[in-house]
Amino acid sequence: MRTNVTTKKDGESLIVTPAPSPATYTEGLKLSGIILPAGWIWGNGDTVLSSAGEASYKAFFDTTAYENEYDFEGVTGYDSRTHEVIRDVAVAVNKGTLTEAAFQLTGNSEFTYDGSPKGVSVSLSPEKVGAGVISVKYYQGNAEVKKPTDAGSYTVKIDVAEGANYNNAASLEIGTLRILPKALSNDAGITFVGTHIYDGQEWKPALTVADGEKTLTIRKDYEVSYPADMTGVGDKVITVTFKGNYAGAKEVTGAVKYLDAPAAPYEFTKGYIQGDIVWIKEGNKAEITPPAGYSISSELNGAYSDVLETDSQIASVYLKNNQGQMTGAISVSEEIKTDAEAPAATIKIENNEFKEFLNTITFGLFFKETKEIEIESADNESGVKTTEYCISEKAMTKEELEQAEWEVYTGLSLNPDRKAIVYARVTDNVGNVTIVNSDGIVVYTDSEQKTEEITYTKTTKENVGAKVILNGNTVSSIRNGEKELIKETDYTVSENGTITFSYEYLDSLKAGEYVFTVSYHPMGEEYVEKEGNKAPAATEIKLSVNKADSLVKFKDGVTFDKAYDTKAVVITEEDVEKSGSTGNVRFTFEKKVNDEWQPMKEAPVAAGAYRVTAVLEEDDNYNFAEATLEFKIAKAAPAKADANISNNGKGISGAETGNNTNISLYISLFAMSGFFIASLAVLRKKKALENK
Template sequence: MTNKKKQSAVVVAATVMSITFVLSPVAAVYAADAETAIVQQTRSTEIRENALPVTLPQELSGNAGQVLQDIALPDGWSWTDGNTIISREKPEYPARTAVDDKTYDYSAVEGYNAEEHFVEKNIPVTVLVPETEESTALSAKEQVQAPQTDSISSNTGEIEINPTSTEARENAPLITLPQELSGNDGQALQDIALPDGWSWTDGNTIISKEKPEYPARIAVDDKTYDYSAVEGYNAEEHFVEKNIPVTVLVPETEESTALFAKEQVQAPQANSISSNTGKVEINSTDFPDEKFREYLLDKFNGDGENKIAIADVTLIDVKDRTDITDLKGIEKFADLKYLICSYTGIQALDVSKNSNLETLSCTDTEIQDLDVSKNSNLKRLYCSNTEIQALNVSKNTALTYLFCPRTKIQALDVSNCPDLEFLDTRYMNLAYLDWGTADLSTWSKTLSTIDLTVTGDTFDITKKFAGIDISKLTVISGGRLDGNNITDYKVGTPIQYTYACGNVNGSSDTLTVTLNLSKSVSKIEITSNPDMTYTGNPVKNPSVDSEGSTGDVNYTYEIWNGRIWDKYTGIPTNAGKYRVTAKLAEDDFYKGAEDTKEFTISQAANGWTEDLAMTDWTYGDKAVSPTAKAIFGDVIFTYSDSEKEAYTDVVPTDAGTWYVKAAVAGTDNYTALEATKEFTVSQATNGWTEDLVMTGWTYGDKAVSPTAKAIFGDVIFTYSDSEKGAYTDAVPTDAGTWYVKAAVTGTDNFTGVESTKEFTISQAANGWTEDLAITGWTYGEKAVSPTAKAIFGDVIFTYSDSEKEAYTDVVPTDAGTWYVKAAVAGTDNYTALEATKEFTVSQATNGWTEDLVMTGWTYGDKAVSPTAKAIFGDVIFTYSDSEKGAYTDAVPTDAGTWYVKAAVTGTDNFTGVESTKEFTISQATNGWTENLAITGWTYGEKAVSPTAKAIFGNVIFTYSDSEK
């Protein structure tokens, strides 16, 4: 994000510099940090910067048959489908690059995906085809056999077309797009030079900052090279069309011209007339941040000393320096005018000593407080994306720019800033905003949403939001304003109001605020101690103190199970660790509350009445059961192969030394008991009871399972395509010679055993189980799916408008004759299959779904729009003063009889349709809005002018010495 911001800033600075020729250092830095506010300052809606040009990866290559994921892309790019196999028939493949569409506007960029935030482009790849014996032989064959008579049948009735005799064309070479093009906003494309061979599709197109790409064409030699798979190829006119990125330079506005002109004059003067002629030592005491010290010495120390002249420091620009975390020491620089510290690691900022500060940018930092009360010369303040919760600019009367979006400020009063022109309060949940008498040029805003708790059926909004002016507040919905109080609301239903903030471009503007109401918090506290010793009787509910809700108090209990608290049904009696929760029920304006307290019921002691006893046995014999008895609880026996390791309830069967544990689980009523004892299970002898048996099968049949049995242990069957190769448990399915191995792994209980056997899977024949079938359909109807089934393999359906031309998986929609191909790729296991079938998509008959409707109107009234809808196509409305005359899209305004025509132009897919209708614009009745008035005058005085106004037309005054 930081890098992209930085890139954008450089573009903006370059744009301004290209027009103003030379900027002062201060002006250049300000342009780089203004986050395009100057360029886009006249827009009051939410502002996003124009998309940066997308530079495509260049000079990529790979071998035919290679997957795309093996071809490296530049950082930020990824293949749309990395598993795609590249081939010489296709020279371009889609890839994606993630974009920052929160900062930049990519809506006009071809291939932009708003939901997943990426741009997808086709990337040229040079496909290298390795020379094989077949290709060598083919090339030789084509050189010698091309003119042979195999291409013409000896049967004089027909000519046989031999595919090997058609003219071969080479794969299309890579097309390199023009790079680093730029032009001014409003310039025609034809004025932007392209490399030789390229031309703009429409050179009269005017470029604008809203559109970063424009189509251009390059002529191609499609007689020698095959461009059919290249996106944008036009076979009829022999060119390829591509969208070319163009950097659009935005000329400065009057405001920015004035701003930069002012900075050009004033920036250097501050140093030349400064009263601060001394120097300050750059030490770790006054400047504790090492990286900040390095910056100051690097920028301002020209004589090699560890000191810098105070008067030299009018601009500090540490933007993007995340390694700088403390700007302490800037108070030494009284002449500092421009402080740019955005995207740094600072968490606090003190500019109280920098009284000459004019521009402050501290965006995207972690500062929580900002005091600018001593900065009366401050003109521009940028503090977006910070933790600031309040901002007082009452002393900043010179402020003209204030950008504070995405802060935690909830109330903002800038009424003491009469020169304020630009204000950005997006993504701030403001309760109110007031800029007094200032007339803003731009206010970027979003809706405010505030969560608010209430304790009753009315609340004083001036106490909820100190400083809010009731006279500027209008409740729209969810409640009613009664004096300072909001009433008639319901918790859960938002209150929405508007707040009159001031004027933008001479017109008043308002802030829309939504208050999401919620209930206030109640409190409850358990005041007694429920601890007790186990008696067999339940505990008593504890006493409580509560405030807030008037609801009932209920008690629930939980028991600790050693890991988590479990719900306890009823009231605890047994010994253990418990907790009780007192729950205060909610009422209309208070939430419920609860308090939880732990308590203990003490436990009793336990012991053995019969000690643990256990005897040995031999592996395979029946296991001997241990014996033991306890005073309390049931004795559980568990086993382990190590005295100190984990025990389970699984009785051991394997030979070896074992341990048995007798245990009584501790409960809340009594303690646990445990004892262990060692015993032995002796080892037994193993062997085969049934030898390995295996028979082969035919591919596609059910696999035959091998059989073998051992005296002890499970027989594991594994398979390999080589007797001495690696074996796996995957049962083979492909045709060929295979080997099966039956094995029992030796253990401490018995010895291992192993045997192998060869078997064969025979190749199977393939064929159609259902022939290819498809029926045509009419344009506009749902496409009919073809059907076909093969004995083996998946059937792939592809389509073409020519039986012998290339087929694709795109289902046709246009009317015409089409061909479908059903194909199964052959394998070593079965043969390939292929079939084609012709079908037709018929032209649809068009018609009206809604007839043409048009009503007249009276001269001077708003024109009535005609309505009509067709089954297919867009309806175009035109007008004429004669039913058979020429029609245009100009809507008539004069009174009279007129005709409207609704028409849809026919295509190959559907027929055209047309309808006309007569309508009338009636003559309007005129009259006086102000009656004729005139007063006399004395001879020699200036004549008095009469006055009168009519509803329509200009009033002409004439005079006579006789009324008649």
């Protein structure tokens, strides 16, 4: 067994596998372009690196020069036959970078605008392989244009996606795409409203410009220029100049014309037309009115209004419709004249004529039958337009008459039971007005007396009424003989014709017969004596003034019965009650003889049956009254010697007067006679009252 002892260095300490720096991919890159450390060589330096990425290639290290110093037997990849260390070396090839030079435009890059998007083709140099997808972009300035359509120049840029051998590239400027404007002049279609009706405003018609079926856009595809005068009437040449996607120019002609006047272009609406003359009132103006939908002016493009006013001759007028369109001059043939005179008016009532306006009016015409009123009118210039009348019961001012209701005069009559002031108003055809009025007219019916007789009983303090049929009249006065009664004090008159006489006045009259004469104001107006006037008739009321009844009676419990005492019966006013008359009370006496009452001159003294009559004498207001009362004077009893001696033991004081057995009978008869006398007195009183 042989033992080898070496002193050589370990070859591993010398051999280090190369790690070359990464290369960047280019076309034709070879291994020989990859630098290895000293002593190392590529197995095949002509090997082409055809793609980016990482791969291993054989590299050789020649150990010949080192074998005396190093022992390579244990070194990985050592080949003692060739004296080489062979190892796989990793080579990294990074992706390359593309530039504009690697690309070029292919095909057409210049077009004429036709409204469709345009584009170019970009190709990569054939020797460049392993590049990514190419994206073409178009720019105008910094703005990207997705689909170049409009005329202009576009910068062509590309983005290249990352490929097998090349990194991505962005915004590589390759070239220019050009789209030329389309020549458009006579071929352009231009439409517009070619006729404009004059309105005093600048006319700039809207044009529709088309390229075939495509409508162009103003300011983008074309501009429009107008002549300096686009207001006045006449032809207007308008120029369309194309721009943007189009080139060239074209002219079109329009026209401004006056509005056609309507068949009846105006009407005089204030002012009276008399043939070819238009009459106006002094200080007023004629008014010329256009048809509906128009305004009018005396000058073109002047101040138009709904009505044109003028107080002098006018040659022409101009119309403007609601759209502001105007006519040319329209001739006015009518002559304008001023009517400065007011018409004449006359009111006739029988022989009375009224031709002016009376500021002070009284009711001075009185009639009892229907009256015809005539109104005459005349005017020498524009003529009478209307004759009217107004009837009022009171005087009216001219201001009030402006608000009054007037009626057209075709004849007028006033029927009875009416009072009136007649106003006549005559208006000529330009509005001159004359107003005249009549004096106050009263057409009435006499009042009638309905209550012909009245009666008043004095002191009753009750008013007494009498009815008259006024027929619209009022009571002017009431006379009692020659004396006039005081209204509202002695009497009042109601609206329904009741005359109420006050009891104070009636009480002031003495009892007797009177006649009241009632006079009247026709329809409430004081009658005026005048030729042709009819005076109102008076009515009469007969009055009976009667005295009131008095009352006298003997006081309850009063009796004049007594026994004969040689003295006459004494009766005074204290024995009676009385009311009514303020006259004295006197008493008369009667004596009953054989059932008959016989008058006595004096008050009775002797025994007997009597009747006294109390007579209350009448005064100015009351009748007399009387009352009777029967009484007896009994015979006096004879005097007794001893008043204490009893009568047959019956204890009756006084003198013996006879047989006492009939005393009860006498007493009964006396009582019955008293009742009979009182009853008779009552019957006599009742009969006396009935006979009054």
